[in-house]
Amino acid sequence: MAVRTYPEILLPAEGLDLADTLGCGQTFSWQERKPGQFYGAAGPHAVIARQTGDRIALRKSDGSMNEEETSYWNRYFSLDMNYTSLQEQFCTHPVLAQCVATAPGIRVLRQPFWDTLLSFILSQNNHIPRIAGIVQRLCSGFGPQIEEGIYGFPAPETLAVLNPEDLAPLQAGYRAPYLLDAARRVTAGDVSEEGLAQMPTPEARLALMRIAGVGPKVADCVLLFGLGRTEVAPQDVWIRRALATSFPEGIPTAAAGYEGIAQQYIFHWARQNKVQPKQSD
DNA sequence: AGCCAGGGAGTCG
DNA sequence: CGACTCCATGGC
Numbered sequence: 001m002a003v004r005t006y007p008e009i010l011l012p013a014e015g016l017d018l019a020d021t022l023g024c025g026q027t028f029s030w031q032e033r034k035p036g037q038f039y040g041a042a043g044p045h046a047v048i049a050r051q052t053g054d055r056i057a058l059r060k061s062d063g064s065m066n067e068e069e070t071s072y073w074n075r076y077f078s079l080d081m082n083y084t085s086l087q088e089q090f091c092t093h094p095v096l097a098q099c100v101a102t103a104p105g106i107r108v109l110r111q112p113f114w115d116t117l118l119s120f121i122l123s124q125n126n127h128i129p130r131i132a133g134i135v136q137r138l139c140s141g142f143g144p145q146i147e148e149g150i151y152g153f154p155a156p157e158t159l160a161v162l163n164p165e166d167l168a169p170l171q172a173g174y175r176a177p178y179l180l181d182a183a184r185r186v187t188a189g190d191v192s193e194e195g196l197a198q199m200p201t202p203e204a205r206l207a208l209m210r211i212a213g214v215g216p217k218v219a220d221c222v223l224l225f226g227l228g229r230t231e232v233a234p235q236d237v238w239i240r241r242a243l244a245t246s247f248p249e250g251i252p253t254a255a256a257g258y259e260g261i262a263q264q265y266i267f268h269w270a271r272q273n274k275v276q277p278k279q280s281d
Numbered sequence: 282a283g284c285c286a287g288g289g290a291g292t293c294g
Numbered sequence: 295c296g297a298c299t300c301c302a303t304g305g306c
Contacts, residue, residue: 025287026287120287123287123288124286124287124288124289125285125286125288125289125301125302125303126286126287126288126302126303127287127304127305128287129304129305130286130303130304131286131287133304134303171302171303171304172303173301173302173303174300174301174303175301175302178289212289212290213288213290214289215288215290216288216289217287217288217289218287218288218289221287234287235287236286236287236288237286237288238286238287239287271287
């Protein structure tokens with residue numbers, strides 16, 4: 001019998017490591033359903049992604065990828081950025097260089113604002129694998145099916161009309177009402193990506209923090225991962241430990257303008273090495 | 282069994 | 295402002 005081959009797009013992605021990039025805690029929307037094969041969605045798009053050498057192969061179960069989608073994923077994976085020169089800057093700092101060396105294939109993704117907002121509301125006081133589970137149940141239970149078996153995040157209007165009890169299957173605990181508040185504020189136009197994009201970072205941060213369940217850390221993650229503010233460095237528990245023990249001077253100035261990207265390497269390094277909190281006597 | 286997790290809200294001083 | 299508590303859930 002004939003094996004049908006589906007069109008596959010190859011994106012040049014020199015130095016990128018797909019597993020590290022998707023698994024380093026910046027996105028929770030991808031599932032490795034088969035070894036090396038990541039099923040995921042972002043905004044209105046969904047693909048199966050795998051890595052072949054220095055390329056990312058993207059495949060859809062039906063139909064071909066058009067040019068618009070190709071450029072969408074190119075931007076999503078930040079393939080237009082020069083990470084070689086960026087990492088050269090980072091590596092002038094010895095400790096930061098070690099963090100980069102732990103997973104040099106990490107790229108900070110440019111994710112959709114709404115996806116990122118929901119994801120990091122769910123992230124508070126939570127484990128990465130469990131966040132991914134809640135995100136999966138949120139999308140498959142309330143979101144649109146974009147590709148066969150791949151669901152996107154539910155639209156703000158979809159969530160806005162629900163009650164907390166409706167979200168019980170998510171097992172999101174006390175975070176469920178936070179999702180609804182975010183949905184209502186976005187639906188009402190109280191918060192919008194366009195509005196935030198025009199604001200200076202500190203102002204956008206305060207605007208995000210008016211959403212229930214969004215504090216400084218979640219707001220910073222949305223700014224960095226969902227609004228492309230690469231200078232924003234979210235302060236989570238691992239980062240606080242890493243800074244206290246290994247970066248007494250704070251984030252190196254070698255990372256100016258890209259503190260958030262530098263910090264993603266620090267985050268991964270700290271978590272992988274289970275950096276302990278600084279013990280005072 | 283208990284501790285912890287890409288925290289935040291509420292309260293008290 | 296800072297410190298302190300509670301929050302729901304499940305992996306380890």
